[in-house]
Amino acid sequence: MDHEKVNILLVDDQPAKLLAYEVILKDLGENLVIASSGREALEVLLKTEIAVILVDVCMPELDGFELAAMIREHPRFQKTAMIFISAIQVSDIDRLRGYEMGAVDYVPVPVVPEVLRAKIKVFAELYRKTRELERLNQELEDRVRARTAELENSTAKLRESEQRRSMAIAAGKMGSWDWDWITGDWMWDEGQYRILGVSPESFEVNPANVQALLHPDDVDQLRKAIAEFNSGTRSYETEFRIVRPDGEVRWCVGTAAATVDHSSRVVRVSGVTVDITERKRAEEQQNLLAREVDHRAKNALALAQSIVRLTRADEVKAYVNAVEGRINALARVHTILSLSSWQGAELSKLIDEELAPYSPSGQIRLAGPEVQLLPTTAQTLALALHELFTNSAKYGALSTRSGRLMIGWQVDDELLTLTWEETGGPLVRTPKSRGFGTRSLLASVESQLGGQAKFDWRAEGLLCRLEVPLTRKPAATAPSKFDAAAAAELQRASG
Structure with missing residues (x-):
C-alpha cells in the first residue's frame, strides 16, 4: 500500500x-x-x-x-x-x-x-x-471546536432572537391573541392590549368592542377573515388600521391560523398582531423622498437641456468647452446642495466653488454676510456667477495678473444685492451686442429669479449688479420659461 x-x-x-x-x-x-x-x-x-x-x-x-x-x-x-x-x-x-x-x-x-x-x-x-x-486527533479537535462554535453561535442567535421578541413585546410592537370560535371567548396577552391602547381592567374583549377599535374603512377586513375561515381557509394575513380610544391611528399587520376538529370545523383561531406604524411612516417618507428626488432630477436635467440647447459657439471645441463649463458649474452647486440635504446653499460657499478653478492668488476679494439661498435660487445663481467668472477670465480682470475683482453682497428687506466690480484689467469697451453668456445671465436672473441684472461697461472694468429676491419661490420648476426668456433675449439682441 x-x-x-x-x-x-x-x-x-x-x-x-x-x-x-x-x-x-x-x-x-x-x-x-x-x-x-x-x-x-x-x-x-x-x-x-x-x-x-x-x-x-x-x-x-x-x-x-x-x-x-x-x-x-x-x-x-x-x-x-x-x-x-x-x-x-x-x-x-x-x-x-x-x-x-x-x-x-x-x-x-x-x-x-x-x-x-x-x-x-x-x-x-x-x-x-x-x-x-x-x-x-487534530482533525477531531478541529471538528469538535467547529461544532462547539456552531452550537455557541446557534445558541447566541436563539438568545438574540428571544431578546428581540421580548423587546418587541415590551415595546408594544407585538401582541398575541386566541379566540374560541365555539364559545366566543377571547384571550389577549399584554402586548395586544398595549397595541390597541386599552387596559385589561377597563376593556372587555368581545367582537363588538374589537370591531369598535378598527378603522371604519377596515372593518370589512374582519368580516372577510371570518368568511374565509368559515369557507375552509386555515390561515389569513392582512394589514389594517386601529383607532385607539385617544384617537391615535395605528397601522398593524395581523396573522391568524385556524384549528379544526375531526370534522374540519373551526374550533379556535389564534393570531399575532404587529404594530407597523413606524414602517408605514418610513414608507411614506421614502415615497415622498423618491418624488422629491425625481422632481430635483427633472429640474437639473431641464437646466442641462437649456444649457445644451442655447449655448452658441463658432467651433466645436469652443462649444464643448462652454457646455462643459456650465454643466460643471451646475454639478458644483448640486454637490453643495446634496451636503445640506437640499436645504439650501451658503452664498459664500457658492462663490468659493466657482472661483476655485482660477487660483486667483489675491486677485479676488469677497465681502458680505452669511446668506442662505433656496436650492433653485442657488442653482440659477451658480450659472450666472459661472458666466461672470468665465468672461472675466477670458476678457476681463482675471485675464491678467494686474487685474482685481471685488465681489460684495448685502441683504435688505429679503432682497440680495450682489456687486461684481472689476479693475486693473484690459481696457473695456461697451460691446456692440450681448454675448450668449450675458444674455443667458439676464434671462436666468430676471425670468427665473424675478430679479434684475445691470451691467456698466466702464473703461477700467466691468461693474455688474445683481438683485435677487430671497423669499420669492423661483420658477425653476417650469424650465420652459427659462427657454422662452432666453430665446426672446437672443432674438432682441440679434434683431
Whole structure:
C-alpha cells in the first residue's frame, strides 16, 4: 500500500559503512539521510523531520552516546527512535548506558541485513502511525471546536432572537391573541392590549368592542377573515388600521391560523398582531423622498437641456468647452446642495466653488454676510456667477495678473444685492451686442429669479449688479420659461 515516506538518518564517520547501510535499507522505500559526524547529524535534525536515527557508537570527536544525550536534551527529539550500531562486544553495562541515553535498540556488527531492515521498518511504521494518529486527533479537535462554535453561535442567535421578541413585546410592537370560535371567548396577552391602547381592567374583549377599535374603512377586513375561515381557509394575513380610544391611528399587520376538529370545523383561531406604524411612516417618507428626488432630477436635467440647447459657439471645441463649463458649474452647486440635504446653499460657499478653478492668488476679494439661498435660487445663481467668472477670465480682470475683482453682497428687506466690480484689467469697451453668456445671465436672473441684472461697461472694468429676491419661490420648476426668456433675449439682441 502506498504511504508517505519518512526520513531515516544514518550517522557514521566511515563512508563504506554508510554505503552499506544505504544498500541494506534501500528496499524499504524510505528517504535515507546521510551524516558523517555527530555535529552534521545535529544540523540535519534541526532542519529535517526525522523518524529513525541509526548511529554508530564509536565515532571520533562526538561518539554515539554523547550524540544521543544532546539529541534527547532538545524537546523536539525526546521521542525520536535511535538505534545504536556497535562493532565491539557490548556488555550489559554498555547497553544500560545506551538505553539511558535514549537508544531504543542495539544492532551488533557484523550487521545482519534482514534484522536491520526489520528493526528500521518497525520504527518507521510506528512513526508513521503516530503521525497519522496525531493528524486524526487534530482533525477531531478541529471538528469538535467547529461544532462547539456552531452550537455557541446557534445558541447566541436563539438568545438574540428571544431578546428581540421580548423587546418587541415590551415595546408594544407585538401582541398575541386566541379566540374560541365555539364559545366566543377571547384571550389577549399584554402586548395586544398595549397595541390597541386599552387596559385589561377597563376593556372587555368581545367582537363588538374589537370591531369598535378598527378603522371604519377596515372593518370589512374582519368580516372577510371570518368568511374565509368559515369557507375552509386555515390561515389569513392582512394589514389594517386601529383607532385607539385617544384617537391615535395605528397601522398593524395581523396573522391568524385556524384549528379544526375531526370534522374540519373551526374550533379556535389564534393570531399575532404587529404594530407597523413606524414602517408605514418610513414608507411614506421614502415615497415622498423618491418624488422629491425625481422632481430635483427633472429640474437639473431641464437646466442641462437649456444649457445644451442655447449655448452658441463658432467651433466645436469652443462649444464643448462652454457646455462643459456650465454643466460643471451646475454639478458644483448640486454637490453643495446634496451636503445640506437640499436645504439650501451658503452664498459664500457658492462663490468659493466657482472661483476655485482660477487660483486667483489675491486677485479676488469677497465681502458680505452669511446668506442662505433656496436650492433653485442657488442653482440659477451658480450659472450666472459661472458666466461672470468665465468672461472675466477670458476678457476681463482675471485675464491678467494686474487685474482685481471685488465681489460684495448685502441683504435688505429679503432682497440680495450682489456687486461684481472689476479693475486693473484690459481696457473695456461697451460691446456692440450681448454675448450668449450675458444674455443667458439676464434671462436666468430676471425670468427665473424675478430679479434684475445691470451691467456698466466702464473703461477700467466691468461693474455688474445683481438683485435677487430671497423669499420669492423661483420658477425653476417650469424650465420652459427659462427657454422662452432666453430665446426672446437672443432674438432682441440679434434683431
